[in-house]
Amino acid sequence: MTDPLPDRVRLIISRIFSVPLADIRPDSGYASLPGWDSLGQLNVILSLEEQFGISIPPEAGESMLTVEAIVRALPSLIESRGEQYPT
Amino acid sequence: MSGKLEEVDQLQEAGDEVRVRAQLRRAFEQEPTLPVALAIIQRLRPQARQHAEPCRAWWLRSFTVEPLFPLLEAAALLEGLDLEQRTGDHNAYAQEILDPHGPLYRFKPDVVFLAVHTRDVLPELWDLTAGHSHADLQGRVEQIAADLNHWVMLLRSRTAASIVLFDFLQPVVPSDGMLDAQSVDGQSALIGQLNHRLRSIAASLEGIYVLPLDRLGARIGLERFFDERKWATVRMPFAAQHLWAVAQECLRVVLPLRGKVHKAVVVDLDNTLWGGVVGEDGPEGLTLGIEYPGLAFLNLQRVLLDLHRRGVILAIASKNNPADALEVLEHHPAMLLRPHHFASIQLGWDSKSRSLRAIAQELNIGTDSLVFVDDNPVEREEVRGELPEVLVIELPRDPMGFAPALRRVASLERLRVMAEDRNRGRQYAEQRARRALRSSAGTLEEFHRSLKMEVTVRELSRGEVPRVSQLTHKTNQFNLTTHRYDEASIARMLVSEEWRVFTYSVRDRFGDNGLVGVAILRRDADAWEIDTLLLSCRVIGRTVETGLLAHLVAASRASGARVLRGWFKPTAKNQPAAQFYAAHGFECVENHDGATLWSLELCAGRVDWPEWLAHPAQEWLS
Numbered sequence: 001m002t003d004p005l006p007d008r009v010r011l012i013i014s015r016i017f018s019v020p021l022a023d024i025r026p027d028s029g030y031a032s033l034p035g036w037d038s039l040g041q042l043n044v045i046l047s048l049e050e051q052f053g054i055s056i057p058p059e060a061g062e063s064m065l066t067v068e069a070i071v072r073a074l075p076s077l078i079e080s081r082g083e084q085y086p087t
Numbered sequence: 088m089s090g091k092l093e094e095v096d097q098l099q100e101a102g103d104e105v106r107v108r109a110q111l112r113r114a115f116e117q118e119p120t121l122p123v124a125l126a127i128i129q130r131l132r133p134q135a136r137q138h139a140e141p142c143r144a145w146w147l148r149s150f151t152v153e154p155l156f157p158l159l160e161a162a163a164l165l166e167g168l169d170l171e172q173r174t175g176d177h178n179a180y181a182q183e184i185l186d187p188h189g190p191l192y193r194f195k196p197d198v199v200f201l202a203v204h205t206r207d208v209l210p211e212l213w214d215l216t217a218g219h220s221h222a223d224l225q226g227r228v229e230q231i232a233a234d235l236n237h238w239v240m241l242l243r244s245r246t247a248a249s250i251v252l253f254d255f256l257q258p259v260v261p262s263d264g265m266l267d268a269q270s271v272d273g274q275s276a277l278i279g280q281l282n283h284r285l286r287s288i289a290a291s292l293e294g295i296y297v298l299p300l301d302r303l304g305a306r307i308g309l310e311r312f313f314d315e316r317k318w319a320t321v322r323m324p325f326a327a328q329h330l331w332a333v334a335q336e337c338l339r340v341v342l343p344l345r346g347k348v349h350k351a352v353v354v355d356l357d358n359t360l361w362g363g364v365v366g367e368d369g370p371e372g373l374t375l376g377i378e379y380p381g382l383a384f385l386n387l388q389r390v391l392l393d394l395h396r397r398g399v400i401l402a403i404a405s406k407n408n409p410a411d412a413l414e415v416l417e418h419h420p421a422m423l424l425r426p427h428h429f430a431s432i433q434l435g436w437d438s439k440s441r442s443l444r445a446i447a448q449e450l451n452i453g454t455d456s457l458v459f460v461d462d463n464p465v466e467r468e469e470v471r472g473e474l475p476e477v478l479v480i481e482l483p484r485d486p487m488g489f490a491p492a493l494r495r496v497a498s499l500e501r502l503r504v505m506a507e508d509r510n511r512g513r514q515y516a517e518q519r520a521r522r523a524l525r526s527s528a529g530t531l532e533e534f535h536r537s538l539k540m541e542v543t544v545r546e547l548s549r550g551e552v553p554r555v556s557q558l559t560h561k562t563n564q565f566n567l568t569t570h571r572y573d574e575a576s577i578a579r580m581l582v583s584e585e586w587r588v589f590t591y592s593v594r595d596r597f598g599d600n601g602l603v604g605v606a607i608l609r610r611d612a613d614a615w616e617i618d619t620l621l622l623s624c625r626v627i628g629r630t631v632e633t634g635l636l637a638h639l640v641a642a643s644r645a646s647g648a649r650v651l652r653g654w655f656k657p658t659a660k661n662q663p664a665a666q667f668y669a670a671h672g673f674e675c676v677e678n679h680d681g682a683t684l685w686s687l688e689l690c691a692g693r694v695d696w697p698e699w700l701a702h703p704a705q706e707w708l709s
Contacts, residue, residue, distance in 0.1 A: 015122035018129040021093070039153060042321060046154050047121045049327035058320050 006071045012047050013067055016040065029066030041065070048074070054081045092126055099130060104138060107131075109475035112165045116481060119331040121154065124161035131164040139169035140571070142345055145196040145248070146172065147180035149207035151323040152200075158334035159341075166338075166347045166498065177322060178207060184238045184245075192245060197573070198341060199242060200298075202253040204324055205278060209255075212277055215262035221272045228277050232284035239288050239295065247575045249344050250295045251337075254282045256324070257301055259309040293552055294575030296340050296502055303336050338497040346560025346571055349478055349498045350452050351400035351430070352391065353443055355461035356412055360384060360403075360424070362486065365411045376421040383486035387460075388423040390493045395428055397501045398508025400450060400515070402431040404442035404459075409434040430515035439466045440473035450515070451624040453563070453660065460493060462486070503553045507601040514625065517597040524597075532699070535630055539596040541701040542634050547588035552577045554602050555590060558621060563660040565632060566621040567653060567667065570607075585610050586618075589642070591635055593626050600625055604635050608643070615643040617653030627663070630697040636671055637696040644689045652676070652686040 006026075013028065014021040017035045030036045036044070045061050048054070048070065054077045056064070064070045092114040098107045111127050131138075142163070146152050156172050163170040173194055175183045180201060183191045191199070206213035208231055212224055219227070235252075242250055261267035261274045270276065282301060289295040304312045307329055314326035325333055342348060357364045361384045362374025375381045395401055401424070405412055412434050416426050426432065431449045433442040439461065447454045455476040461467055467479050480496065482489055493499075501508070521538070528534035547555060556574040563569065580586035591604030603626050607619035617639060622632055643651045655668060668685035669675070671694050677684035687694075696702070 012122045015092075015126040018125065042154060043121050043125070043157070046327040046330065050120055050330070051122075053328065055314065055316065055326070057316065 005074060006067070008051070009048075009067055009070050009074070012051060013044070013070075016043050016047060024067060026068040026071075027066050029069070031065075036065075044070075052078055052081075054078055092123060095130065104134065106475045108138075108165055109471065113471075113481075115161060115165060119158065119162075119335075121157055121330070124157040127161040128157060128164065131161075135164060135169040139164055139167050140345070141169045141171065142198065142341070143194060143196045144170060144172045144198040144200065144341075145191055145194050146174035146200045146202060147183055147191070148174060148200070148202040149178045149180065150202065150204050150318075151177070151321050152202055154323065154327075154330055155334050155337065158331055159337055162334065162338050162497075163341065163347075166342055168342070168345055168347055170341075181234075181238060184242050187245060196246065196248045198251060198344065199246065199248045200251045200253070200337070201239070201242075202300075203255075205255040205257070205281075209281070212274060213258060215274060221270075224274075224277055225272055228281050228284075232281060232288075235285065236288050240292075243292050243295065243575070247573075247579050248294075249573050249575055251298050251340050251344075252285055252289055252295065253298045253300045254285050255301060256304055257309070259313060293549075293578040294573060296344070298336055298340055300333070300336065303332060307332055335495070335497060339500045340502065342497050343500045343502045344573060346557075347498060348501070348561075349399075349458045349496070350456040350561070351402055351446070351450060352394060352458045352460060352493075352499070353402045353404050353446055354391065355439075355463065355466065356403060356405035356407060356415075358486075359460060359462045359482075359489070360388065361415065361419075361422075365415050366408060370415050370419055373415065373419065375419065380486065381421065383489060385421065385423065386490035387486075387493065390490045392423055392428070394493075394499055395424075395512060396509065397504050398511050399499055399501075400430045400452075400511060401428055402433070402446045402450070403429050404433045404439050404446065404461075406436055406439075407434050428512060430512065438469060438473070440470050443470060443474060443477060451564075458496060458499065460489075462489070503557070505554050505557070507554060507557075510599075510601065514598065514600060518625065520597050521595075535697070536699045537596075538629065538699075539701070540629065540631065540699065541594050542631060543592040543594075544638055544702065545590050545592070547577070547581055547590055549578070549581060551590050551602060552581065555588065555605050558602070558605050558623065559619060562621040562623055563658070564624050565627045565664050565667075566619075566658075566661050567617065567664055568619055568656045569658050569661060570619050572607075572619075580607065587615075587642075589638065591622075591631070591638075593631055604631065606635060606639055608639065610648075613648055614650040614652055615639075615646070615648045617651065620653065631700065632664075632667065633671065633694065633697050634700045634702075636667075637694040640687065640689065640692070640694045649689055650686055651689055652684060654682055654684050656682045 010021060010024045014024050017033045019033060045056050049056055052074065056077060060073055060077065064073050095107050095110045098110060115123055115127060152174060160170050175191060183189050209227060211217050211219050211227060239250060255278055257275055257278050263273060267273040267275050286297055289297045312325055312329050317323045354360055362381060363372055365373060375384050377385060391401055431446045433445055443454060443457055443459065447457060454474050458478045458480060459470050460480050462482055470477055471479050480492055482492055524537060525534050528537050552574050556572055556577045559570060559572045580588050587608045589606045590602050592602045593600045603623035605619060605621050606617065608615045609618045620635060622635065640651055653668065655665060657665065672692050673685035673687045675683050676686045
């Protein structure tokens with residue numbers, strides 16, 4: 001839990017798409033990584049939700065298509081996780 | 088930064104597959120997530136063919152299940168199962184079942200899941216706003232139950248696959264609020280009825296199982312289990328946080344279904360089975376009972392007793408003076424478990440790995456069938472280092488967590504419990520008596536005579552199908568081909584002209600071993616081929632094997648066959664049976680990648696029934 005956020009995201013992306021960690025750059029994403037299609041994106045969103053204990057609404061998820069964009073979006077999602085209602 | 092998981096790459100380069108799997112298993116235990124699952128698949132997939140047994144699963148579903156696939160695939164690979172999964176379209180399950188030439192049947196699945204959400208199959212019952220009367224809703228439930236019955240029967244008749252039915256979820260809060268609980272035919276009651284009908288459907292035929300999703304939702308808490316936004320956006324009912332719980336529930340069915348189970352649990356004593364150290368605190372100083380904190384240890388004993396009742400073997404490996412430990416086991420008033428519950432008790436000062444080896448040897452099972460439960464992380468590491476194939480349970484530091492940790496182990500689940508399972512504890516005690524006789528008897532033949540063995544041969548009956556399937560999965564040593572068959576496949580042989588299945592039950596002066604031998608024959612023109620010949624390790628080495636073969640020779644000859652033949656397919660464990668056909672006068676006629684085909688001309692060759700084996704019905708011997 002002490003890992004800095006960008007490193008955690010890079011590790012998650014590296015494992016999901018079977019790409020060596022060293023090859024994951026800030027702009028790696030939907031357009032550049034093979035396998036990051038719509039099902040790949042669902043895996044990314046579900047993994048982030050699980051790892052950070054958050055719920056990502058589709059309007060936020062739609063723009064989380066690169067490592068950089070994910071790292072940018074996460075802090076506010078993490079901050080607001082207490083506000084979510086049970087269904 | 089990189090995780091523990093990436094460290095296995097070096098082990099993998101060194102070719103140490105057992106250790107690679109142990110390490111990956113541990114990484115997955117600590118972090119059972121999609122990224123870790125995908126990383127495990129990437130590492131194990133290339134060797135899957137050599138180390139894992141294929142299993143094809145088709146998902147009939149009304150909702151999105153795909154995110155479960157990597158979790159299931161990774162967990163299955165770690166248990167030696169190569170799971171290949173496919174799914175049909177959302178809500179197309181009825182058409183897929185009905186179309187005999189559709190993709191479902193072309194896929195030739197080993198397992199078919201039927202995962203349908205209450206809100207898809209019965210929207211008017213999920214959401215009462217449409218205003219149907221209770222009588223209407225009752226009628227709808229009957230109608231859906233009848234449809235389900237029809238679909239499942241059709242599926243059963245068209246595929247030999249095992250069928251797993253998800254039961255139906257309740258809403259978080261019933262539409263009628265507290266009124267619902269006052270009614271015998273309200274929303275909750277009707278969904279409950281539907282689930283009851285589902286269980287009746289499953290119980291009516293072989294090879295159909297219920298996956299209690301509703302129970303899982305209750306365990307987790309439906310408020311947290313559901314994610315309404317996920318439902319609205321990707322048609323997945325559960326929250327990301329609980330995907331692993333759903334996958335685990337699936338594994339609890341799939342692993343026992345495919346025989347990927349652990350046979351025995353080995354427990355430590357001090358600070359595991361009871362609180363305190365008997366050698367220092369004395370029996371009176373131990374913590375054990377219905378009050379806190381003794382309850383933590385009592386609860387672990389309850390789990391062990393539950394496992395014992397379903398046929399899991401229990402054993403002890405403890406560093407203790409035998410007299411001290413036995414005093415507690417025999418006489419402590421709060422103990423639920425007594426010495427007779429344990430098939431092997433290793434007390435002394437040996438390392439745990441040596442004790443585990445001794446237990447495996449005494450029980451005649453592989454160390455890879457053992458689960459190890461010990462509160463001491465140092466002992467756990469020692470066992471992980473020496474015996475990476477053993478499943479070591481990572482107990483939490485707080486003893487209150489011991490019992491839940493053991494309950495979570497999917498490979499200790501059983502889908503059926505048969506008389507043979509319930510009696511297993513007693514049978515191991517009888518086995519000890521047999522060993523004592525063997526060391527006192529003179530020659531081997533005197534020993535065989537003194538056992539007063541009696542073999543009952545039967546043609547397979549419906550009631551024996553589960554046990555026969557179980558034996559094909561569990562028997563590794565005296566098993567000439569190691570073909571594994573699920574219940575549905577065995578049930579098909581029952582009604583086929585092409586197959587004949589014989590079962591063998593053995594009793595002796597010490598007790599009844601139950602159904603321990605199986606022969607499966609396939610007709611091939613004027614020959615019979617032995618597709619499967621196996622005998623439980625409980626009775627091997629007592630000439631019963633020869634009796635089985637003598638019976639097959641006699642039965643084949645009686646049915647007019649000219650030749651009896653059979654393959655020997657070597658595995659890591661069936662070497663004891665390698666010379667079996669040769670030793671009984673069969674000739675080797677083919678050798679194919681190490682597998683050998685053996686043949687006996689029935690007009691000339693013969694195999695004699697050992698005269699010390701009694702057999703109540705003997706007409707087939709003449």
